[in-house]
Amino acid sequence: MSTTTRAGAQHLLPTADPLGLIAPDGTLVDSPGLPMPSDDVLLALYRGMVAGRRFDTQATALTKQGRLAVYPSARGQEAAEIGAVLALRPQDWLFPTYRDSMAVVTRGVDPVRVLTLLRGDWHSGYAPAECNVAPQCTPLATNSLHAVGFGHAARVKGEDTVALVMLGDGATSEGDTHEALNFAAVWRSPVVFLVQNNGYAISVPLAKQTAAPSLAHKGVGYGIPSVLVDGNDAAAVHAVVERAVAAAAAGEGPTLIEALTYRVEAHTNADDATRYRDQDEVQTWLARDPIARLRTHLTARGLLTDELAAQVDAQAEADAASLRERMNTDTELDPRDLFRNVYAEQPPALRDQEEQLLAELREAHS
Template sequence: MTVLHQPGTGADTGGVPEWRPRVAPEPLLPDARPVRVLGTPALKERDPELLRDLYRHLVVGRRYNEQATALTRQGRLAVYPSSTGQEACQVAAALALSPQDWLFPSYRDTLAVTARGVDPVETLTLLRGDWHSGYDPHRWRVAPLSTPLATQLPHAVGLAHAARLRGDDTVALALVGDGGTSEGDFHEALNFAAVWRAPVVFLVQNNGFAISVPLAKQSAAPSLAHKAVGYGMPGRLVDGNDAPAVHAVLTEAVERARHGGGPTLVEALTYRVEAHTNADDATRYRDADEVEVWRRHDPVRLLEQGLRELGLLTDADAEQAAAAAETMAADLRERMHSDPSLDPMELFAHVYAEPTPQLREQEALLRAELDAESAAGTGTGTEGAGR
């Protein structure tokens, strides 16, 4: 039996039920061209203090990427996925949120996490291979960095839906890369978000590659923002290296969600200037000329140029931002070069409110192994953990 969606009376079709779309698709279609603010008259309409705040965060974020990459080469981090070139997306995402909102980052979104207020060292804890997420998600309203692709998206939808049921004034903003849009979790999250009209915003940072796979080999869609139409939510397309534009589009989407308008899918066109991680050789799959083109569209330089043209940024302002970045980098170096005090048994804490039998069994097994090593004279048993 075939059930036609939204049937009409069939009066004009010879008695055959007429199919009608539930939602008109035209208003859901993304912007014909990426939204831009820099280099347009719209820049003059933006709050000058917000623009300077975006600039300060971009400068600090660029330095954070450089320092974290250096720490990885020195063996102080197990891995670091640099977001150099994508700073505008992450800073704008964090600044578009209100204190009661939640951020759901992927593994590359360390700048968004620190811009939200999380300690830079705590942000790197997971990438260092240390204890859990490294920070208190509830305090900062920031979910743990997600290393599996797109699994944070259904979590964001669940939290947003629960907040709506409780009547809380909360929006969830979930970040994902272009590669994550090929995952089943992406589909499930957007589908449920649209059906439930959950107050959630999805930001796709389309940086051109899913590790070594270019976008053209991932999706045949006109744009990733067009995927929104199939789920029944609006899609937006924005220049991801234009910080004021990303902030404007995300702020509009967040406030739309907050006031009952439902979810939005935002695609930010940007570029991953560095390799996927320190373990990747990007020269094997992309041309240096391509990278150079995007270096000329650098988000930090573009914003600085735009602010200087309007007289909103002085040499003293730029020097102050650079000094703050160096202070952050020096503190990060000093604290990351100190060996952490670790207790392996803490791996079993805060996994479940009531530990499962399997977890207790694993805990007992590790405790026995550590005690055996200690008895053998290695000094790494549980009574010596943390030294």
């Protein structure tokens, strides 16, 4: 490899330590070249994280009450979720995973619509084109290819649109992520890859998924600039994603961002996390709480008063109460929806299955 090539690759490498702007104790961290968001943005991040966590705990409660079929909590990942979404421009698109419900809500989608899929309905609950949010993706990493295809199409059409795709650490082990990163780099697609490294792919720890120094290092092999950021520092996540969005919009191509964070709750309500991690590990991360970190910083600077903090909490509670009330209804399900919108013209085999199911239902209710 030539010296020129080696030197040219240096800008692709992530920093050895995660970038940060606010330390766990609320004090400032010096990250040269990474500007601190404005005071208004910091307060918006705080409001968003408080609202996001309250939504998350309410959704978890709804699952226990039988109102949701399943819910993957993102508690502990508020800084990565909210910090990234609030860095998007109105015309940009979000490509979320099943764990990114609070990010979708923060993007402006009605919480009841966000939870429609997790209720067991056949559709995503919202019209993607109305909110610039793709359907939440359950299969790992498939949304990465969707985002690259969307971004490439936008670039071909000359549209000023950037796609932010959210991934978990487990998704980086999938072939779809490889293909997405490779095509995004070759096409210089306006895509920002945000990997929320929360430590586990269900029960598989990161050390059993990769031998790379960090997941951010994976971008180097594709020719993509890569960033390692403290995923519990909302200010740093916002600054890094905002910079990546600006670069993509300017035609500079994709960026891969790894946000180091932690999944406090189990993978879903169907998972027993005590089988693969101990409580001491969880307690260590609870001490790095992203909301407490930003609250301490804002309070010390006089930007967050007790009165304002109470108002933020009250609004989050009111939103949760509204969600609880609107979700406390029984939905009418039509079994024929299983067969609708699958084919433009229903094939005989599927028509036979529909008729068989309807016959069984009629017999059961006779």
